[in-house]
Amino acid sequence: MISSTEMLRHQNRAHVLAGLRELGPSAHTTLSEWSGLSSASVSSITAELEAEGVLAKLEHVASSGRGRPRVLLGPNATFAYVAAIRITTEAVEYSLVNYAGTLVDRFHEARPAKEKAPKHFLERIKRCVARLAERSGLDGASIQLVSITTKGVVAPDSPTLIWSPVFGDKAIDFAAELQEVTAACVYLHNETTFSAQAVSRRVHRQDAAFDNGHRIAVLSLGQSIGLGVATLKSHGRVSSFAPPFGHMIDQPQGSLCRCGSNGCVEATAGFHGILRTAFDGPSDTVPARIIPLAEMDKLAARARGGEHSAEYAFRCAGDCLGLALARLSSLLGVAQISITGHGVRYIDLLLPGINRGLEQTMQARQGRLPQVHIEHDETHLVHEGSTRWALATLDETRVATRQLSHLQVVG
Amino acid sequence: MISSTEMLRHQNRAHVLAGLRELGPSAHTTLSEWSGLSSASVSSITAELEAEGVLAKLEHVASSGRGRPRVLLGPNATFAYVAAIRITTEAVEYSLVNYAGTLVDRFHEARPAKEKAPKHFLERIKRCVARLAERSGLDGASIQLVSITTKGVVAPDSPTLIWSPVFGDKAIDFAAELQEVTAACVYLHNETTFSAQAVSRRVHRQDAAFDNGHRIAVLSLGQSIGLGVATLKSHGRVSSFAPPFGHMIDQPQGSLCRCGSNGCVEATAGFHGILRTAFDGPSDTVPARIIPLAEMDKLAARARGGEHSAEYAFRCAGDCLGLALARLSSLLGVAQISITGHGVRYIDLLLPGINRGLEQTMQARQGRLPQVHIEHDETHLVHEGSTRWALATLDETRVATRQLSHLQVVG
DNA sequence: TTATTTTTCCCGACAGTCGAGATAATTAAA
DNA sequence: TTTAATTATCTCGACTGTCGGGAAAAATAA
Numbered sequence A, B: 001m002i003s004s005t006e007m008l009r010h011q012n013r014a015h016v017l018a019g020l021r022e023l024g025p026s027a028h029t030t031l032s033e034w035s036g037l038s039s040a041s042v043s044s045i046t047a048e049l050e051a052e053g054v055l056a057k058l059e060h061v062a063s064s065g066r067g068r069p070r071v072l073l074g075p076n077a078t079f080a081y082v083a084a085i086r087i088t089t090e091a092v093e094y095s096l097v098n099y100a101g102t103l104v105d106r107f108h109e110a111r112p113a114k115e116k117a118p119k120h121f122l123e124r125i126k127r128c129v130a131r132l133a134e135r136s137g138l139d140g141a142s143i144q145l146v147s148i149t150t151k152g153v154v155a156p157d158s159p160t161l162i163w164s165p166v167f168g169d170k171a172i173d174f175a176a177e178l179q180e181v182t183a184a185c186v187y188l189h190n191e192t193t194f195s196a197q198a199v200s201r202r203v204h205r206q207d208a209a210f211d212n213g214h215r216i217a218v219l220s221l222g223q224s225i226g227l228g229v230a231t232l233k234s235h236g237r238v239s240s241f242a243p244p245f246g247h248m249i250d251q252p253q254g255s256l257c258r259c260g261s262n263g264c265v266e267a268t269a270g271f272h273g274i275l276r277t278a279f280d281g282p283s284d285t286v287p288a289r290i291i292p293l294a295e296m297d298k299l300a301a302r303a304r305g306g307e308h309s310a311e312y313a314f315r316c317a318g319d320c321l322g323l324a325l326a327r328l329s330s331l332l333g334v335a336q337i338s339i340t341g342h343g344v345r346y347i348d349l350l351l352p353g354i355n356r357g358l359e360q361t362m363q364a365r366q367g368r369l370p371q372v373h374i375e376h377d378e379t380h381l382v383h384e385g386s387t388r389w390a391l392a393t394l395d396e397t398r399v400a401t402r403q404l405s406h407l408q409v410v411g
Numbered sequence C: 001t002t003a004t005t006t007t008t009c010c011c012g013a014c015a016g017t018c019g020a021g022a023t024a025a026t027t028a029a030a
Numbered sequence D: 001t002t003t004a005a006t007t008a009t010c011t012c013g014a015c016t017g018t019c020g021g022g023a024a025a026a027a028t029a030a
Helices: A003-022 A028-035 A041-049 A118-135 A175-180 A193-207 A271-279 A295-305 A308-332 A342-359 A378-399 B007-024 B029-034 B039-051 B118-135 B174-178 B191-206 B269-280 B293-304 B310-334 B343-359 B378-399
Strands: A055-057 A074-075 A083-089 A091-098 A103-110 A143-150 A160-163 A186-188 A215-221 A223-230 A236-241 A338-339 A371-374 B055-057 B072-075 B081-087 B091-098 B103-110 B143-150 B161-163 B185-190 B215-221 B227-233 B240-242 B336-339 B371-374
Touching: A003 A028, A003 A041, A003 A074, A003 A378, A028 A041, A041 A055, A074 B191, A083 A118, A083 A378, A091 A118, A091 A378, A103 A118, A118 A143, A118 A175, A143 A193, A143 A378, A160 A175, A160 B336, A175 A186, A186 A193, A186 A342, A186 A378, A193 A215, A193 A236, A193 A338, A193 A378, A193 B091, A215 A308, A215 A342, A223 A308, A236 A295, A271 A308, A295 A308, A295 A342, A308 A342, A308 B310, A338 A342, A342 A371, B007 B029, B007 B039, B007 B072, B007 B378, B029 B039, B039 B055, B081 B118, B081 B240, B081 B378, B091 B118, B091 B378, B103 B118, B118 B143, B118 B174, B143 B191, B143 B378, B174 B185, B185 B191, B185 B378, B191 B215, B191 B227, B191 B240, B191 B336, B215 B310, B215 B343, B240 B378, B269 B293, B269 B310, B293 B343, B310 B343, B336 B343, B343 B371
Parallel strands: A083 A143, A143 A186, A215 A338, A338 A371, B081 B143, B143 B185, B215 B336, B336 B371
Antiparallel strands: A055 A074, A083 A091, A091 A103, A215 A223, A223 A236, B055 B072, B081 B091, B091 B103, B215 B227, B227 B240
16 A cells, blocks of 8 residues: 555545535534644545535635634535445345435335245335335436445455355355446445444444444344454444354254354354254254244243243253453454344343353453343344444545546636 | 645655565665555655664665676664563563664563552663663663553553553553653564464565455463454555453353453463363452463373363363454454463363354355464564564654654754 | 634745666676 | 766755744734
8 A cells, every 4th residue: 555645635525525424514614623633634625525516615614703604514415325225134125315414215015925035026126226216216326335344254355145044055246247237336235233333333423432443243132143343443344243153152063053063152042043942942953943032031930930941942052142242352452342233122031141251251350341232123223323324435435536436626 | 634745755764664664675666566666756855864863875785687787775773772561471572673673782681479559560670671771781762662562451552551461450551651761662562462463564565465454363371362453455554453252251150250341251271271171260350460381281191081071171271262262253253263371282272162252253154264373482572573564653653753762863 | 893713825946756878797708 | 998878866946735923814801
């Protein structure tokens, strides 16, 4: 990576855009203070971005005190759009967000119960992406970036799904497929990546003690077990990844998991795992793909009523999670663990085990026990994280570098 | 982080210095090609560095072919020095390396068998650091950086030892202590951090397939269990860290470990763990601090001879390591695992278990089984890694940024 | 209407990179 | 021995970007 003055400008453009995302619409002076750039530099950069149509002056704000009132600058909402697609086991959700970060359109489509081949699934997604643009009257080039979230294992640095609960080991290259219907850049991430980012950002804002280097893990409990780890960087930026935590080995010769291996965390602590333990099901059979929530609720009620087999199943799940989180925490040094997903409704049954596990770590002995929090709205976390990341990435990779096709450069 | 032209120059200076470290002494043109900088920029930068005394023209090399022969440029050996200190359970080793990377002096000092308080230990280290400078006739300011390696857990971004096999939870701040005898920057890392870097760099050179994003883990087997993970970045750079792998929980209510927790990996797979399993020692007693190698050798011989209890102990250790490595690999996606340390002499007894563990991962099912290699010379890896890192850090943080006290700038 | 305060813009100084051409050092051939 | 060819390095002018300081603009209080 060599450094030229051109790249210098790109970095400072990106920095100004990042400031605008972090602070919301702000004045010249605020941006200068936040970024550390001189007033003159901010002026030149914002003027340039305004000429390109990236930024727009907002209507004047009621002046607070004497002196010339500030002129707020913000992202030009119609400059570009990003699509956020969330694939869950039951449905696919499509959201369109404008450059200012406001939700413009949203709809979802249920997935057929028994769909084993990716072909029709992809066809439907392609149709829906086209529909997303049409419904808002946008032409093909307006959507600049598509951020897809899913469960399962995603290849690093390539929008390819390597393993998923529904399609198993059948790899799917979303970029190749979606290139047929859009010119946008396509990205694919495990959804917990973004839950972790969203939680991380919020914690950073509320608690100044959480800064550079702190790690937060978000655990998603449900049909499957997901986990994202976010690391805070300087200036409120955050990087994250989603290891296949649910398929880390818990017990060497344990029960068969949906992934084809034995003894995964998910095989004990996923919904199907809990059910199997409760009903003492055969350990060499692949469990049902989806367990209805109602059935889990019934089981939980019985556990709370003191029924042994049900209570035992949840206890096993909790212990398994606690141990797995302890191992994760040993390896990565996590300062906080947030738990989310449909499974949080059974958290009273799981938490004792989770705490037992965490307390066994060396970290705990040294007084650095990770805090455990509950997050009820996973959907919101994922959407927030995904769109914020999408806009930030658009800013950094295309807008700051002037690589965006439809920049209207003036003079 | 704002970008100014000043910082631009610093980055490019650092880049040129990195090229020189990567390529060895090289000519103007080679550097320009490697770095991507224009010939003019390289010229201006190298001229500057030469005037500052950082670089020096090497004696002419036998010309290969027609044309003007190349003038090789290399680090000026006497420009600065770094000290590499390796703390092991038995001794402390001191090395002095000049700016060109050549070993200038080396000696070591055994540690007294029973030393529980850090005070005298630190006093001895301070004396030896002073001695290291004296013996080579250097004044205090010549040693610019001290890189200390140890076993145990080190605080991130601060030269503080948080836990060590010898001093337990007594925290030691090396920077504060060493400031009394030297003005140099003091850094502290777990030694496996550098083993991992050294292996990673070598693999990168030999196999072009290993590039950006690939991860290598180095497992050190001995009295304790250490592990370092290195990630390859662009341009041959490498980042690494050393999680407390040996104290990750293996079995929830397992045997007591030296660290005070129960069921750590080390409590089963460290030398003391193997010995305890073989002799069926009590699980609630802290094992001996150091097991003589001769005793382990005897045990291994008996295991190879087919004796059940000995064979069982090594098998347990192997399985434990395999499982722990499988978990690590799930969470971090490791492409290669190198095993080193005194324990490699028992690798024939451990390897089957290690492989059994790794084969159970989802990665293995997908054909991405981490390769297992053996590295016999751990001392060399650590020294190589430590000094290379020290010089690179000196280049980046002090030389490139012109922060070095004794730069002799010429108009 | 005037003074005050705050924001924004403009200009010159300085620093860094790049491309192209000039210069230097050596070998091969005449 | 001389000359041409080849290759490496250095120098110069053009361009771009940042920074500081000061001037201009816009709103409010007196």
